[in-house]
C-alpha cells in the first residue's frame with residue numbers, strides 16, 4: 001500500500017493503491033468507511049514507472065506515471081531513476097467495481113510529480129489534476145540528496161513547480177501548464193474538498209531556490225489568483241502544512257494550518273498553529289515540543305473524536 005490514500009469526503013470510501021516494479025504493476029483498492037475492502041482491481045496498461053501519489057474525482061480515479069522508472073542498475077538502495085525512454089502518462093479510470101478495463105492513459109510531457117494537491121471534474125466535464133512537478137535536472141538534484149551522493153546540495157530542493165493537467169475525455173486531449181513560479185512541495189488542501197474543486201491550496205515554498213535560508217508557507221487562492229506567503233525564519237524547516245477545519249468552520253479556509261517547524265540552530269521543534277484564513281496573522285499558538293523531530297516530512301491531523 002502506498003503512502004497517500006484518499007478518503008472520499010462524501011462517501012467515506014478510502015481509495016488506495018499498490019504498485020510494484022514487476023507485474024502486476026498497479027492494483028487499485030477501495031475500502032468502506034467501516035474498514036472493509038470492497039474492491040481490488042488490477043489496472044491495465046500500467047508500467048514500472050514510479051508511482052507515489054494519486055487522486056480521485058467524483059467519478060474517476062487518476063494515476064500518474066512520470067519519467068522515473070525502476071532501474072535495477074541503480075545501486076543507491078532506492079532502485080529508481082530518470083528514464084527518457086519512459087513515457088509520462090496520466091491514467092483515468094472510472095470508479096466502481098468492474099470498471100478497471102475502461103482506464104484510459106494519456107501521454108503528457110516529461111516530468112515527475114511526487115505529490116498531487118487534488119483532482120476534480122470541472123463544469124465542462126474535464127478532469128483537472130494539480131500538483132508540483134519536476135524536470136530531469138531537478139529530479140537528479142533531489143535524488144542525489146536523498147541517496148547521499150557526494151555532490152548533493154544542501155537539501156532536496158527539487159525545483160518542482162505547481163502544474164495543472166486538464167484532461168478532455170471527449171476529445172481525448174490533455175493540456176498542461178505551470179500555474180505559479182514558486183518552487184513548492186507538500187501540496188495540501190482542506191480534505192473536505194478531496195475530489196471536488198477546491199479554492200484554496202497550501203504548500204511549502206523554497207523562494208530563493210537555494211535551500212535552508214528561506215522556507216515559506218504559501219497559500220493559494222485559486223479564485224482570485226492571490227498568493228499569500230508566510231516565511232518561518234532563517235534556519236527553520238517546516239514540515240507539511242496540514243489544514244484542520246475549526247469546529248464552526250463553514251468556509252473552505254475556516255480553520256487552522258498546522259506545521260511542525262524545526263529550528264536547526266536550537267536543535268528544537270515547535271508546532272506552529274496558524275489561522276488558515278490569513279497566514280500573515282500572528283500564530284494562534286506555538287507548542288514547544290520536548291525534542292526535535294525530523295524535519296521536512298509529511299503530517300496528518302487526527303481529531304480525538306476519530307480515536308474514540
Ligand SMILES: [Fe+2]
Pocket residue numbers: 003004052114115298
Ligand atoms: Fe509522500
